[in-house]
Amino acid sequence: MQTIKSIWQKNWLGYLFLSPWLIGLLCLTAIPMAASLYLSFTNYDMFTAPQWVGFENYGDMFDDRKWLASVKVTAIFVFLGVPLQLSFALAIALLLNKGISGLKVYRAAYYVPSLFGGSVAIAILWRQLFGGDGLVNHALSLVGIEGMNWIATPDTALYTLVVLTVWQFGAPMVIFLAGLQQIPVDLYEAARIDGANKMKQFISITIPMLSPIIFFNLIMQIIASFQAFTQAYIVSGGTGGPLNSTLFYTLYLYQKGFTHFQMGYASAMAWILLFAIAIITALVFASAKKWVYYQE
Amino acid sequence: METQKVSMSAKINRKTKTKTSKVRVSTPIKHLIIIALGILMLYPLIWMVSSSFKPDEEIFTNPSFWPETFTWDNYIQGWAGLSGVSFGKFFLNSIFLVTMAMIGNVLSGSMAAYAFAKLDFAFKKILFALMLMTLMLPFHVTVIPQYILFNEIDMVNTYWPLIIPKFLAVEGFFIFLMVQFIRGIPGELMQAAEIDGCGPIRMYWKLILPLALPAVITTMIFTFIWTWNDFFGQLLYLSDINKYTVALGLRMFLDAMGQNSWGAMFAMSTLSLVPLFTVFIFFQKYLIEGIATGGLKG
Structure with a gap:
């Protein structure tokens, strides 16, 4: 006791x-x-008791054209949006870093889109901006280019959402800025004495010293982008259209689970999402040994 | 929501700043680029605000910042809402939800953080590792059974499914944030309080929580932003228009009015961003530092 x-x-x-x-x-x-x-191994539909169907849901996905479309859309969104967003974030951070006056004001201004970006309000604004008679086409017409309805065209709709993601580069930029400020000045001075030019300094000092931060931003933005939902839902009115061109994976999951109540299928989709994120994260982690530099 | 969520993983108690450059070079060209780019980025937002004061037909013809005819009509029409429910109701609902979420996240998060940071118990390491793992978990793998569960106990179409998880610290990120901070509270301080007869529960309430105030504020700000911007959860659980939040109200507006009423939609969209902007203006320091120190090693 x-x-x-x-x-x-x-x-x-x-x-x-x-x-x-x-x-x-x-x-x-x-x-x-x-x-x-x-x-995920049943045909549960909320109303009748679940019946075991084995791997049927998982197998069905590969014959499901909408599912395949959603995978493609999400892959483009992640693998195009994340690198572009981080490149912008890094470029602007470098521009702001070199002891510029008014840094705080600039940093705040560039951060604002990140603050608002996930909201329904901004998704609504985006629908107007890239619509047929939206602001973007107005601007284009000023330089003599005839626009189109970017949101309603299957070839361009997804890219308006990529632009929306890139537009929100403020949050990773703030992290890059903080990282840049931790790189000791002596390193650059030593390099200057050794005759290294700006480009050389950037490649041999800035990038390696910043690599843990690039790695962190990369992982976090990949995970977040896989789960993007609001913007696609609002811009396409919940359909993922036109022609499934904005059918994000999570949007299709939502439709399957909560509009069609195919909860077994939706659960299987969720597990595939988890595995996809886990595998890609693991790949990035594995690659880290090659390019991420940790000081000890 | 996720973008901000993931871009920080605070180590807010450590701030080491080394000066980057000894010479302050501020070339006018650089400023020019930064300002031009900033205007380009912010122009859509500024234009939306100005368009909310333009009559509908002008929104599509006038790409400039300044309204030709200035009107409050969009705000009056928008605020009236739809189906007899005013936008004011949606605001009150959102404010209620956000307040509950903030209380929940602060209480449950700081309690768990106190345990992980300062108390000893069996399986602490394993549990902490589990908590870190949940940070990476996409919520889609739990959302369907959660929905079924809340449906079983008749909580769909109430705020409970959106509030209960906050009181149960499901967003482990905030635990992590506060653990980092509470670890930095000196042990001597706690020993001194103990000698003075301070019990463990009073210790948490009277010592830990007040000392962790910066982390608590950061938690509140991020909870505010994410809950205010949340759409998926609210879309899933709230179906009665009287319970609609600002995000759902806006979506309903878009569905009901389609392309016909951009003025009113812009007016309400602008209003929906005002609370976020206000928080940003007043708590910028916490927000930027929270994010800034977030991604740093060490």
């Missing part, structure tokens, strides 16, 4: 403070994950 008592005395306080989180972990994360995995 003594031991039980002493175990209790040692642990009760920690677990008391941990209890809300533990309950959440159990009831809102762990059990739902297990349930989701189970449901």
Whole structure:
């Protein structure tokens, strides 16, 4: 009995403070994950009892043209949007870094789109901007270019959303700026004495010293981009159109799970998403050995 | 929401800043580029605000900043809302939801953070690792069973499914943020309080929470922004128009009015951004520093 008592005395306080989180972990994360995995092997539809269908949901996906479209759309969005956004973020951070006066004002101004970017309001604005008689076409007509309805054209709709992501480069930019400020000035001075020009300094000092931050931004933006939803929903009115060109993976998952109530299928989709994110994150982590430089 | 969420992973208690450059060079050309680019970026926003004061037909013909005819009509029409529910109602609903979310995240997050940072208990390391793993988890793998669960207990179309997770610290990011901060609180301070007869619960309430105020404020700001901007969760759980938030109200506007009423839509969109902008203006320091120190190693 003594031991039980002493175990209790040692642990009760920690677990008391941990209890809300533990309950959440159990009831809102762990059990739902297990349930989701189970449901992904069933044909559950909310109204009738789930029936085991084995790997049918997973197999069906590869014959589902809309699913394939959503994978393609999401892949383009992630692999085009993230590098572009981070390049912009880095370029502007470099521009702002070199002891420029008014840094705080500029930084705040460039950050504003990141603050607003995820909102419904901005998605609505985007719909107007890139619409047939939107602001973008107005601007183009000033220089004699005839625009089109970018949102309603399947070939361009997705790219208006890529632009929206790139537009929100402020948050990674702020992180890059903080990272740049931690690079010791001596390194540049030593390089200057050795006769290295600006370009050489950038490649041999800035990039390696900044690589852990680039890595962090890359991982975080990839994970976030895979889960993008609001902008595609609002811009396409919830359809993912035109011709599925803005059918983000999460939007299709939402349609399957909560409009068609094919919850088994939607659960399987969620697990594929989890695996996709895990594999790509793991690849980036594996590549880190080659290009991320950690000082010790 | 996610963009900001992921771009910080605070180490807010460590701030080392080395001066980059000894010479302050401010070439006018550089300023010119930065300003031009900034205007290009912000112009859509500025234009939206100015267009909210233009009559509908002018929005499509006048790409300039200044309205030819200035009108408040869009705001009056927009504020009236739809189906007899005014936009004011949506604002109140959003404010309620955001307030509850802030209280929930601060309480549950700081409690867990206190345990991880300062208390000893079995399986601490494993649990902490689990918490870090949930940071990377896309919420889609849990959202369907969560929906079924909340549906079973008749909570769909209430605010509970949006509030309960906050009180159960489901957003582990905030735990992480506060753990980093609370770890920096000196142990001597806590020992001194203990000698003075301060029990562990009072310690949390009277010592830890006040000392962790910067992290608490950062948590509140980010909870505010993410909950205000959240769309997926609100779309999923709220279906009664009387319970609609600003985000849902805007979406309904877009569906109901389509292309016919951009003026009113811009007016309400502008209003919906005002709280975010206000928070940004007043708490910029916490926000930028939270993000800035977030991505840094060490």
